[in-house]
Amino acid sequence: MKYEVQKSEEEWKKVLSPEQYRIIREKGTERAFTGEYYYNKEKGKYLCAACGAELFNSDTKYESGSGWPSFYKPTADKSVQSETDTSLGMTRTEVLCARCGGHLGHVFPDGPEPTGLRYCINSASLKFKKD
Known part of the structure; x- marks a missing residue:
């Protein structure tokens, strides 16, 4: 699939931390309750850590108890x-x-x-910009 922002894997490795690369480019995950933004209650916007695209607004973040930052909708459709993931x-x-x-995370129909x-959503896939 063609995306607006495209880089080689070597280029991604230069702009992402090893953990971000593992999660964003290799479809990994972070351990539950360990992510930087899980407990964040500040007002602002959550951006893609790889390209800076605006993804979620703090007004749609809620406590799901899942261990990862949870949102009930993206900033814009x-x-x-999304795509089907049959791993694990x-x-x-x-x-x-x-x-x-x-890779950001997964969406479930229980919100x-x-x-x-x-x-x-994995915190490592996000950057936070305060309002």
């Missing part, structure tokens, strides 16, 4: 993309940055209203 012996819906294709969705 076109901010993220289960079927889930993976969430990707629509601008660079970086709060108004969407009923829980975007479970």
